[in-house]
Amino acid sequence: MKIGVLALQGAVAEHANAIEAVGARAVIVKNADDLAKLDALILPGGESTAMRRLIDYYELLEPLRTFASRKPVFGTCAGLILLAETIEGEAAHIGAMGITAHRNAFGRQVDSFETTLPIKEVSDAFPAVFIRAPKIVAVQDGVDVLATHNGEIVCARDRHLLACSFHPELTDDLALMRYFVEMVEAYQ
Secondary structure: OEEEEEOOOOOHHHHHHHHHHOOOEEEEEOOHHHHOOOOEEEEOOOOHHHHHHHHHHOOOHHHHHHHHHHOOEEEEOHHHHHHEEEEOOEOOOOOOEEEEEEOOOOOOHHHOEEEEEEEOOOEEEEEEEEOOOOEEEEEOOOOEEEEEEOOEEEEEEEOOEEEEOOOHHHOOOOHHHHHHHHHHHHHO
8 A cells, every 4th residue: 555645744754654654665756747656645743834836836736636625635734724625715726525624723833732642543541742723613514523632622533534734754653553554454
């Protein structure tokens, strides 16, 4: 199984390491041709505005939209914002997932924190790292809320799309990556 990591900006190496650690093959994605070889894709955490500029520069927006309509995609932090169908106060980017996102919902860089979350079907105690994290303020019918923090939605699944507000790649816990790999296997 080949899982790509969009390598324009953000936590690329950490995601690639997690993919390899659960037994899949990590592929670094820098252009549209790289997408053709993949079973799934991860949109890593980073800075969503910078990522969008690079997506536009490399003419990746339409290829990413097409990919997300057909194959599994996992968006973490900034990747959640890229996947969201609606973003409060701005236009959507890839817009494939039936969620509404609110950027930097948990505060600025100095407000970053770690906590332990129960994630449905994944873990009773997952270590979650929040860095300028977005939240999901609304989900459409059929979207499964997998985790909340203080009543705010921080992880959800919409069919073959998965998104979380936090950075699972910055921990040693591979449960969420295993869950995504199982999603990919079931989708094929």
